[in-house]
Amino acid sequence: MSHTPGPWEVDSAHGTDAVYVLSENHLIAHVIAHGDGTDDAANARLIAAAPDLLEACQAALEIAEALHPRGSCDGCRMCPLELEMAPALRAALYALEAGR
Numbered sequence: 001m002s003h004t005p006g007p008w009e010v011d012s013a014h015g016t017d018a019v020y021v022l023s024e025n026h027l028i029a030h031v032i033a034h035g036d037g038t039d040d041a042a043n044a045r046l047i048a049a050a051p052d053l054l055e056a057c058q059a060a061l062e063i064a065e066a067l068h069p070r071g072s073c074d075g076c077r078m079c080p081l082e083l084e085m086a087p088a089l090r091a092a093l094y095a096l097e098a099g100r
């Protein structure tokens, strides 16, 4: 998976019509205003956080797999790492890699 390296920043200095997400001076995304515009800045911040969120998901999955390998017990308080957290992280990372 390849993407423009972070950090990405929100540029909302263009009035209410547009919010941009930039990497240095490279345009990553143009969030087009719709509705009353209240979600636009939040959507742009979510996009701008993507490189950090990706890194955090990858690190969390590595930790979960290390702390509780698949099928390593019959039920302990760490099982949610394997049964809930790891699948959610894998699904999110798979969606990124598959372009969905």
Ligand SMILES: [Zn+2]
Binding pocket: 068, 072, 073, 074, 075, 076, 077, 078, 079
């Ligand atoms: Zn367990």
